[in-house]
Amino acid sequence: MSQVSVIFHSGYGHxxxxxxxxxxxxxxxxxxxxxxxxxxxxxxxxxxxxxxxIFGTPTYMGGPSWQFKKFADASSKIWxxxxxxxxxxxxxxxxxxxxxxxxxxxTYLQTLAAQHGGLWVSLGMLPANTSTSTRExxxxxxxxxxxxxxxxxxxxxxxxxxxxxxxxxxxxERVAKLASKWAK
Numbered sequence: 001m002s003q004v005s006v007i008f009h010s011g012y013g014h015x016x017x018x019x020x021x022x023x024x025x026x027x028x029x030x031x032x033x034x035x036x037x038x039x040x041x042x043x044x045x046x047x048x049x050x051x052x053x054i055f056g057t058p059t060y061m062g063g064p065s066w067q068f069k070k071f072a073d074a075s076s077k078i079w080x081x082x083x084x085x086x087x088x089x090x091x092x093x094x095x096x097x098x099x100x101x102x103x104x105x106x107t108y109l110q111t112l113a114a115q116h117g118g119l120w121v122s123l124g125m126l127p128a129n130t131s132t133s134t135r136e137x138x139x140x141x142x143x144x145x146x147x148x149x150x151x152x153x154x155x156x157x158x159x160x161x162x163x164x165x166x167x168x169x170x171x172x173e174r175v176a177k178l179a180s181k182w183a184k
Contacts, residue, residue, distance in 0.1 A: 002179035004028035004172075005047055007039070008056030009067040015094045017157035018149050018168050019056045022092060025172025026179075028054065037070030048078070052088035052121070052179035054172070055112065059095040059105040072112050085117030088182055090175045092147035092168065094160075106145045119182075121175050123147065128163070135161040138170060147171045 004026040010016035016032065023030045029050075031043045047053055057068035064072070078084055091109035093102040110120050127142035134140065140163040141148040149164040151157065 002051040002176070002183040003049060004052040004054065004176050004179050005031055005050040006054045006056060006172075007031040007033065007043075007047060007071070009033040009037070009058070009065050009071070010056075011058050011060070011065060012153075013157045014149070014151035014160060015056055015058045017160060018092055018094055018147070018165070021165050021168040022054055022056070022147070022172035022175075025169035026052075026054070026176040028172065028176070033067050033071050035067065037067035037074075039071060044078075048083055050087065051183045052090065052175050053084070053113075053118075054175055055089065055091040055109045057093055057105060057109070059093045059100050059102045062101040062104050064093075064105050064108055075112075075116070079116055082117055087116070087118045088121055088175065088179050089113030089116070089118040090121040090146055090171065092149065092171070094149040094151050096151065096153035098141065098150050100150065102148045103143075103145065106143075106148075110145060120145075121178055123167075123171060124174050125167070125170065135163050137163045138166045140164070140167075143167075
């Protein structure tokens with residue numbers, strides 16, 4: 001049996017909601033980065049024990065939140081000893097706009113995983129891009145690197161489109177399935 005962890009920072013609750021949905025799909029442990037960019041020693045151990053790690057952060061000003069970046073910088077202690085080498089990694093990001101430059105944030109997360117010697121899990125689903133597609137469809141924002149989520153900044157997490165949440169859950173399931181194969 002493989003272990004998957006979802007580590008995330010959430011500024012206003014939107015990213016936390018998506019992290020919970022991904023964790024539900026993956027049967028994963030949730031680790032929330034504090035408003036000061038910190039996690040506990042037990043959380044670091046959970047990540048080290050995981051077969052797959054899914055990163056999550058809002059996209060602020062074209063990149064991850066500073067709290068997520070602080071966590072990422074602190075992971076250099078693990079990088080120095082190749083502690084996360086050969087793990088599976090994935091990621092997601094939330095922004096207020098349909099585009100919101102989330103792809104740049106996902107590229108950052110993918111690069112972080114590569115620096116740790118990990119293997120990235122793509123979304124693995126076709127985009128909903130026909131004339132009849134709606135925001136209720138899975139992968140309606142057309143991502144491939146990871147989960148893209150649009151959350152209206154003037155509304156709570158309950159306003160996240162159902163299609164984005166369904167995409168998140170399916171991605172969690174995909175990462176868990178691949179982690180089970182990888183851990184053998």
